[in-house]
Amino acid sequence: MSHEKDLLLVPLHVSYIQNLGKACFLQHNKNDLMYHLTAHLRMNAIYWGLTALCTMGHPEALARDEMIDYVMSCWDEEAGGFGAHPDHDAHILSTLSAIQILVTQDAIEKLDIDRVVKFILSLQQPSGVFAGDSFGEIDTRFSYIAVNALSLLGRLEDLDVDKTVNYIVQCRNFDGGFGSRVGAESHAGQVFVCCAALTILDRLDVIDTPTLSWWLAERQLPNGGLNGRPEKLEDVCYSFWVLSSLSMLKKLHYIDSDKLTSFILSAQDPEGGGIADRPGDMPDVFHTHFGVAGLSLLGYPGLVDIDPVFCMPAALIEKKGLRKGWQALERRTGYEKSSATVENVLESEHAT
Amino acid sequence: MTEPTRYADRPEWSDVLPVEQYENANPLAPIFYTNEYKDATNYFRGIIKTGEKSQRVLELTEHIIRLNPAHYTAWQYRYETLLAIDSNLEDELQLMDELAITHLKTYQVWHHRRLLMLKIRKPAAELVFIAKTFKVDAKNYHTWSYRQWLLAYFNDDELWGGELDFVEDLLYADIRNNSAWHHRFFTVFQSGVHDGEENRERVLKRELIYVKQSISLVPNNASAWNYIRGILEHHSIPYSRVTTFVQPYTLSMDEQTADLVDLDNPPPSKGAHLPCAFAIEFFADIYEAEGGDSMLKATELWKSLGNEYDIARKKYWEHRIREGLRAIQT
DSSP states (O other), X not given: OOGGGGSOOHHHHHHHHHHHHHGGGOOSOOOOHHHHHTGGGHHHHHHHHHHHHHHTTOGGGSOHHHHHHHHHHTEETTTTEEOSSTTSOOOHHHHHHHHHHHHHTTOXXXXXXXXXXXXXXXXXXXXXXXXXXXXXXXXHHHHHHHHHHHHHTTOGGGSOHHHHHHHHHHTBOTTSOBOSSTTOOOOHHHHXXXXXXXXXXXXXXXXXXXXXXXXXXXXXOTTSOBBSSTTXXXXXXXXXXXXXXXXXXXXXXXXXXHHHHHHHHHTBOTTTOOBOSSTTSOOBHXXXXXXXXXXXXXXXXXXXXXXXXXXXXXXXXXXXXXXXXXXXXXXXXXXXXXXXXXXXXXXXXXXX | OXXXXXXXXXXXXXXXXXXXXXOOSSOSSOOOOOHHHHHHHHHHHHHHHHTOOSHHHHHHHHHHHHHOXXXXXXXXXXXXXXXXXXXXXXXXXXXXXXXXXXTTTOHXXXXXXXXXXHHHOOXXXXXXXXXXXXXXXXXXXXXXXXXXXXHHHHOOHHHHHTHHHHHHHHHHHOTTOHHXXXXXXXXXXXXXXXXXXXXXXXXXXXXXXXXXXXXXHOOOOHHHHHHHHHHHHHTTOOGGGGHHHHGGGGSOGXXXXXXXXXXXXXXXXXXXXXXXXXXXXXXXXXXXXXXXXXXXXXXXXXXXXXXXXXXXXXXXXXXXXXXXXXXXXX
């Protein structure tokens, strides 16, 4: 393994994200098909980029005013939510990303909170799950998004908690994990959203913690990376979803942190910056964000604390009084490898 | 391959006013188009503005979703158009077959089929189609969840009845297909009692034999061990019930003694990789449940896992040892 991949190449990743933002200001048509095919992810992409920058300690690297203007230009006046791109219909995914961006940028006053809350609540189905939009896709991801968003907006009391929790409980599988809807297979991404939603709602009691923690521990492969379900490939994004779930369940020490750290670092692109899903693949802002987030939870030196429940800067969440009980590995000061033991695992106090 | 004629150059579209994508002075994230996509989506925005629902709208939306299957507004508008002009939805479903295979990982493709099925209401044929797509990607998460929805929604015992054979075929192709194992559990234990499955004792026995035989063939299969644990826990049966079955899997090939063909306790097949870490873990859980002196035996097994048989999870096994020793002291 080359020496340059033993460290997190922060300046390179910062400029990688900056370049994604800067490409927008070029006036001539780049004829980049891929760029527009990802229009429906644009709001999410900005949130991923911004949060990654925050975790790496460079929140100022993307222009704040232009970012806020963009977010507001995605406001769907008819629906009362945010689309992924101007002229796109409002969707719960882009609405959360918009809220997260505005909270991070300290610009929440731009929001018509009542309308956004109304939009989010309107998406709850009779079964208790949330839809993404009027198209009708349902997924426990959207339940988490609703809980996260309402919490950030200080309007969690408007939610029918029991109804929301009851649907999540029905998604609990025989292996302790959770799926996207009732009957669906356990998947690390869905486990994350269910754990996080239940954490925010103080209902971790419905989780079979020993079984789920073991299922999560089983995601680690011999190469150090984590997969999303048995017999699937490792992927950097699971570094966050599996890790943050274990963080919430207070079982972070189940993972071999050195091996996972090495795996994430090996997925970096040492030339152009950014992190890919696995070593050798093309990087993207999604995996860059989740890779850096995972490293932060693992105590990688020089990074800023991230809140695993909201996937946002921990200090911000704490300031809003939303911090829940979760674990992170102690931030190392040097770059030597260290092992996670029960002793160096930090537990945050539940905010009162 | 030449690009198709732009809508802007087609006389039959000349009555539509195309609408350019919104681009403000300094957007943070403008979109760069190829001409074909730009042209098509301009005209799409044009017909949305007028609210047109017609055959040519179907042509246009099909063009867009072929270029960009994630364009959920195009899917939504297409569905509304199909209903508005009273299109043949079964023809639409068939048209979508090709798109489904090409864009398996796109949620919209499956959601569109779901909406169509709510109208067409012919789930049997749809199950056959889904089975075909599994030949391309046997673990596709959207597809599996769609199949589960279809079965639960129509809740037809004849349909449910075919699922065991279906799972069997998939596991024959790949015994480690976790999605298939999950689906089996869902079908047998989590979707009510179907015709022919009323004798729950018999069903339980059948499933235990099934998973044991699978383990016998391929012991190193996480899904199978999760399955047997799931069955026992679901019925509140202690793990110790299967001690005799599990024990040989905790030993090496040389240490095997079973000669008899015992249906209740199929032994490891020749060539199996032994000892099996999952079996050792299972055995340790049996000891742990016994408590007392057995706890020390459990910690010995956990040590062997952390040091030799499941080194990737050394940290986890060290935790189990710590917890176990703590339990002895109290």
